Amino acid sequence: MKDDILLTPGPTPLPPQVREALGRQIIHHRTSQYRALFKRVVQGLQGIFQTTTPVFCLTSSGTGAMEAAVVNLLSPGDEAIVVLGGKFAERWQQLCKAYGITVVPVPVAYGDAADPQQVAQALRAHPKAKAVFATLCETSTGVVHDLRGLAAITREGPAVLVVDAISGLLADACKTDEWGVDVVVTGSQKGLMLPPGLAFISVSDRAWTLVEQAKTPRFYTDLRLYKKSMTDDDTPFTSAVSLVIALEEALKRVQQDGLSHVLERCALMAQATRAGVSAMGLPLFAKRPSNGVTAVTVPTGVDGKQLIKVMYDTSRVMVAGGQGEMAGKIFRFAHMGYIGASDILAGLTALESALRACGGAPAGDGVAAAKAVFSQAPEAVAQKV
Amino acid sequence: MKDDILLTPGPTPLPPQVREALGRQIIHHRTSQYRALFKRVVQGLQGIFQTTTPVFCLTSSGTGAMEAAVVNLLSPGDEAIVVLGGKFAERWQQLCKAYGITVVPVPVAYGDAADPQQVAQALRAHPKAKAVFATLCETSTGVVHDLRGLAAITREGPAVLVVDAISGLLADACKTDEWGVDVVVTGSQKGLMLPPGLAFISVSDRAWTLVEQAKTPRFYTDLRLYKKSMTDDDTPFTSAVSLVIALEEALKRVQQDGLSHVLERCALMAQATRAGVSAMGLPLFAKRPSNGVTAVTVPTGVDGKQLIKVMYDTSRVMVAGGQGEMAGKIFRFAHMGYIGASDILAGLTALESALRACGGAPAGDGVAAAKAVFSQAPEAVAQKV
Numbered sequence: 001m002k003d004d005i006l007l008t009p010g011p012t013p014l015p016p017q018v019r020e021a022l023g024r025q026i027i028h029h030r031t032s033q034y035r036a037l038f039k040r041v042v043q044g045l046q047g048i049f050q051t052t053t054p055v056f057c058l059t060s061s062g063t064g065a066m067e068a069a070v071v072n073l074l075s076p077g078d079e080a081i082v083v084l085g086g087k088f089a090e091r092w093q094q095l096c097k098a099y100g101i102t103v104v105p106v107p108v109a110y111g112d113a114a115d116p117q118q119v120a121q122a123l124r125a126h127p128k129a130k131a132v133f134a135t136l137c138e139t140s141t142g143v144v145h146d147l148r149g150l151a152a153i154t155r156e157g158p159a160v161l162v163v164d165a166i167s168g169l170l171a172d173a174c175k176t177d178e179w180g181v182d183v184v185v186t187g188s189q190k191g192l193m194l195p196p197g198l199a200f201i202s203v204s205d206r207a208w209t210l211v212e213q214a215k216t217p218r219f220y221t222d223l224r225l226y227k228k229s230m231t232d233d234d235t236p237f238t239s240a241v242s243l244v245i246a247l248e249e250a251l252k253r254v255q256q257d258g259l260s261h262v263l264e265r266c267a268l269m270a271q272a273t274r275a276g277v278s279a280m281g282l283p284l285f286a287k288r289p290s291n292g293v294t295a296v297t298v299p300t301g302v303d304g305k306q307l308i309k310v311m312y313d314t315s316r317v318m319v320a321g322g323q324g325e326m327a328g329k330i331f332r333f334a335h336m337g338y339i340g341a342s343d344i345l346a347g348l349t350a351l352e353s354a355l356r357a358c359g360g361a362p363a364g365d366g367v368a369a370a371k372a373v374f375s376q377a378p379e380a381v382a383q384k385v
Numbered sequence: 386m387k388d389d390i391l392l393t394p395g396p397t398p399l400p401p402q403v404r405e406a407l408g409r410q411i412i413h414h415r416t417s418q419y420r421a422l423f424k425r426v427v428q429g430l431q432g433i434f435q436t437t438t439p440v441f442c443l444t445s446s447g448t449g450a451m452e453a454a455v456v457n458l459l460s461p462g463d464e465a466i467v468v469l470g471g472k473f474a475e476r477w478q479q480l481c482k483a484y485g486i487t488v489v490p491v492p493v494a495y496g497d498a499a500d501p502q503q504v505a506q507a508l509r510a511h512p513k514a515k516a517v518f519a520t521l522c523e524t525s526t527g528v529v530h531d532l533r534g535l536a537a538i539t540r541e542g543p544a545v546l547v548v549d550a551i552s553g554l555l556a557d558a559c560k561t562d563e564w565g566v567d568v569v570v571t572g573s574q575k576g577l578m579l580p581p582g583l584a585f586i587s588v589s590d591r592a593w594t595l596v597e598q599a600k601t602p603r604f605y606t607d608l609r610l611y612k613k614s615m616t617d618d619d620t621p622f623t624s625a626v627s628l629v630i631a632l633e634e635a636l637k638r639v640q641q642d643g644l645s646h647v648l649e650r651c652a653l654m655a656q657a658t659r660a661g662v663s664a665m666g667l668p669l670f671a672k673r674p675s676n677g678v679t680a681v682t683v684p685t686g687v688d689g690k691q692l693i694k695v696m697y698d699t700s701r702v703m704v705a706g707g708q709g710e711m712a713g714k715i716f717r718f719a720h721m722g723y724i725g726a727s728d729i730l731a732g733l734t735a736l737e738s739a740l741r742a743c744g745g746a747p748a749g750d751g752v753a754a755a756k757a758v759f760s761q762a763p764e765a766v767a768q769k770v
Contacts (some may be wrong), residue, residue, distance in 0.1 A: 003410040011411045011626055022627060023408025025388040025582055028703055058581055059446045060605065061622040067605045098604040142608040156634045195411055197444055197582045197625030219483040220452040240582030241396055242407060318413055
């Protein structure tokens with residue numbers, strides 16, 4: 001049976017080298033062999049995070065590393081600014097509330113990107129806020145926020161900028177050190193082309209000062225323990241060894257390809273997808289669309305849940321529906337990670353026929369529009385395996 | 386190159402079905418296919434936990450689930466009894482202290498098992514203690530505690546019994562419901578024959594009352610969220626999908642073999658190992674030895690660290706050294722999970738020759754002694770693959 005064509009914003013398809021590594025016999029983690037591998041992996045992560053600060057590796061889903069950011073930076077009663085605009089931004093809010101942090105919300109409508117001036121205003125109104133929590137790509141709406149702009153504003157004062165780049169990293173630009181992003185969080189199952197199970201967090205020197213001061217109780221996610229272990233190229237608690245070994249293979253792919261080429265290819269996949277759905281007459285939901293995932297508004301008269309079911313049932317192409325209040329109103333067509341032009345074309349083909357089957361009328365030829373994009377950039381389409 | 390022979394108390398070797406499952410292409414987790422699989426997996430876990438209460442599945446190392454127990458059951462200022470006796474028992478203590486729980490330690494010397502009467506005394510002296518934290522197999526000393534006895538004592542009062550069965554489950558008996566163990570924690574990389582990355586926790590009805598009352602802040606490990614998601618055969622945060630799929634294969638092996646047969650085989654491996662090291666004249670460190678891991682005292686005049694290095698360098702057999710203050714004084718020869726008679730014999734052969742190389746003099750033929758044990762139970766040796 002042919003594999004599904006997974007165009008979901010995580011998990012994303014696994015390249016062959018990753019699958020081979022996952023299937024290897026296990027090795028022990030308290031060995032010089034594993035420590036050397038772990039060291040290489042951390043250096044590779046620093047490369048894709050574009051930072052020279054430590055990147056810590058947690059055995060958890062992305063939310064575990066988001067929690068690590070909150071509990072390591074803040075103390076109960078602290079104020080934090082949370083940039084909203086989607087389900088995952090709201091997770092920052094939930095996390096802060098769970099740990100007794102006073103949240104200053106920066107409201108952003110679903111589909112909109114935050115205006116950095118809103119954050120500037122919030123910082124002026126709340127000069128004691130210790131952190132700004134934001135999102136690179138809001139997976140639930142397909143919006144990429146202006147991280148560079150948010151960082152520039154935040155760096156004017158003492159607050160640190162903490163970014164959920166779980167679905168953003170390796171899809172949208174994230175120049176951690178250059179832009180001055182203090183804390184970046186990501187997960188393994190998006191641009192990194194791995195199964196879920198690992199999460200990563202980088203911490204700038206100025207954010208580390210907060211880690212030393214924070215009073216929120218913590219243990220499994222206590223980054224002080226991770227920093228101490230890292231001096232021995234180790235983790236305080238048993239790593240997900242197989243995933244770390246596979247991570248090295250994924251990082252090798254990115255390194256061989258080159259980070260800029262990976263980002264260009266992802267941008268091209270996004271451009272072709274946007275051209276395709278636009279040609280079919282389907283509106284893009286995100287005002288500032290991410291290169292990792294394209295959110296598409298379901299046209300009136302079409303049942304959005306049925307649409308994605310038909311795509312899967314007839315073509316084995318899986319896109320994601322809307323979450324929460326967006327269910328049925330949008331669908332999300334992802335193109336991050338191990339996705340090539342053929343996947344995009346298969347996805348658009350499936351969409352076109354499912355749209356017809358669900359009573360929609362494609363305005364034009366989406367597949368042709370995507371092909372036209374690809375034909376203009378044959379170099380960027382190439383995927384080294 | 387031949388694989389290492391891993392006789393370490395986690396990670397343990399992966400059976401072929403598990404490796405095959407790990408190497409499969411990823412599937413999406415928000416699908417009916419995955420929910421059905423997740424449901425089967427939870428039922429399988431209930432079988433090996435020997436409980437009808439829910440078993441929650443966390444993406445974390447075992448420590449993550451230990452933390453889940455502490456933060457979900459207790460509030461800052463609560464009293465808890467912690468049965469000591471090794472590095473992992475001390476982790477309960479560290480966790481409790483990190484979350485502001487007042488610890489009543491029950492001291493147990495390394496190598497000794499706790500006397501349930503000590504716990505009875507502690508409970509009498511501290512009638513407000515809400516929980517007793519204990520360990521099934523103390524991985525650092527090879528001791529299996531009298532869980533049945535500890536449960537019988539604890540069940541006389543209102544405190545709940547919480548047990549770290551991370552290296553104990555599927556090696557030593559753990560009759561959760563029958564004995565009245567309220568909370569059992571385990572990890573994936575021990576008797577379950579998986580890579581590290583998943584942790585599991587069962588919660589009795591009476592312990593759930595505490596979960597509803599506990600005031601310790603929590604989010605990623607908040608079992609209320611896990612319980613809610615479980616009504617949809619789902620998890621609140623993305624599961625480590627590949628590991629869950631491989632878990633189903635591991636559970637199938639246990640089910641086909643039969644839990645009692647798995648435990649018998651593990652007991653036989655332990656018996657042969659103990660017979661082997663004893664025949665060589667090496668003292669067992671644990672007064673009440675676990676069936677999962679045999680801790681052996683390094684004889685005077687032999688460098689314990691060198692001994693395990695020589696075993697690995699000459700035979701690719703990896704046993705674990707002592708941890709913390711036990712480093713160099715003991716080594717730990719594990720036999721839980723996917724370990725057969727040939728592994729035990731290879732381990733003892735390597736030990737015998739490394740002992741000689743390190744200036745020790747084996748008193749007798751350890752391999753012959755182990756073989757004699759195996760020859761008496763050919764049925765139990767069989768490992769269905």
